[in-house]
Amino acid sequence: MRFVKLICLIAGLLPTAGFADAQKARKLADSLPGEASVGRLMVNGNAMCTGALVSPDLVLTAAHCLYDPNNGRRVKPHQIEFQAGLRKGKAVAVRKVRSATQHPQYRHVHKGTAQVGHDLALLRLVSPIDKNAVLPMAQDIRLGSGDMLGVLSYNIGNRNDPVLEYPCRVLATQHQTVVMSCDVDFGASGAPVLALSNGKNPALVSVVSARAAMGGRTVSVGTTLTTDALQKMMRGG
Incomplete structure (x- = not known):
């Protein structure tokens, strides 16, 4: 954040x-x-964000979560993991990300004034979770x-x-x-x-x-x- x-x-x-x-x-x-509607996102193994399931295989989050906070470079989709419904350290489902798309007007600034207003991204999971948790x-x-x-x-x-x-x-x-x-x-x-x-x-x-x-x-x-x-x-x- x-x-x-x-x-x-x-x-x-x-x-x-x-x-x-x-x-x-x-x-x-x-x-x-459903319990899986909100989950923790682990980015590149060390950074943490939060995401919400908006379709069985799509997670909505912030666009700046797609970037490594240490070097400002965009991480590869498979380096992001969605831990759906994580409670007491145990997730309802865990999925890797297949592809990630940020808001078309978002421009990432590393260690500068944060851009607001277009900070959205959609993550497509490798496989769907629960349609009832959307x-x-x-x-x-x-x-x-x-x-x-x-x-x-x-x-x-x-x-x-x-x-x-x-x-x-x-x-x-x-x-x-x-x-x-x-x-x-x-x-x-x-x-x-x-x-x-x-x-x-x-x-x-x-x-x-x-x-x-x-x-x-x-x-x-x-x-x-x-x-x-x-x-x-x-x-x-």
């Missing part, structure tokens, strides 16, 4: 979790389509300031179990970039950002791109999903 500093200062209080929010968090976690995507959704979201991720403090950050709030949006109050840690890059659709089923609306500093507090930055970008990546993959 990258760390970026946002120049803008956005007013707004961070949400606090009460009893009702805790109930919603449990509802969000319990309503996921996360539904809400494409071209209009997120607004104050909208409540949840992030399910793996990070350096919780490598073997997913962590649900809920509730967090949309602080600002610009084009395909969303700034959120979600407190994520390194390893959460590519993690699915979820919204409850009609209060019932979670839908994937964005993926985590970076951890950021804004106005003296830690926030997170994500890339929202658009039909055009996803279709181009699917064709490219």
Whole structure:
């Protein structure tokens, strides 16, 4: 995961979790389509990201996860492994990646100012997992300031179990970039950002791109999903 500093200062209080929010968090976690829907990505044997299953053989993550953080070079697809539904160190399924396609407008910058807004990638697995574990995507959704979201991720403090950050709030949006109050840690890059659709089923609306500093507090930055970008990546993959 990258760390970026946002120049803008956005007013707004961070949400606090009460009893009702805790109930919603449990509802969000319990309503996921299957244990294998979110998993840990191991990149080149040492770097870690998070990914979400959006079809039986496609994983959505952040584009910068395709690059070695040490030298900035893009890794080969077979050097990426998706550990679906990893809990207590045991995965529901493990798959190597056959091919990887990044957002057509993403340009990777090694150890420089992180690019946001196009930080998406689709990974095609060597074989499908469970069609019942696919996360539904809400494409071209209009997120607004104050909208409540949840992030399910793996990070350096919780490598073997997913962590649900809920509730967090949309602080600002610009084009395909969303700034959120979600407190994520390194390893959460590519993690699915979820919204409850009609209060019932979670839908994937964005993926985590970076951890950021804004106005003296830690926030997170994500890339929202658009039909055009996803279709181009699917064709490219």
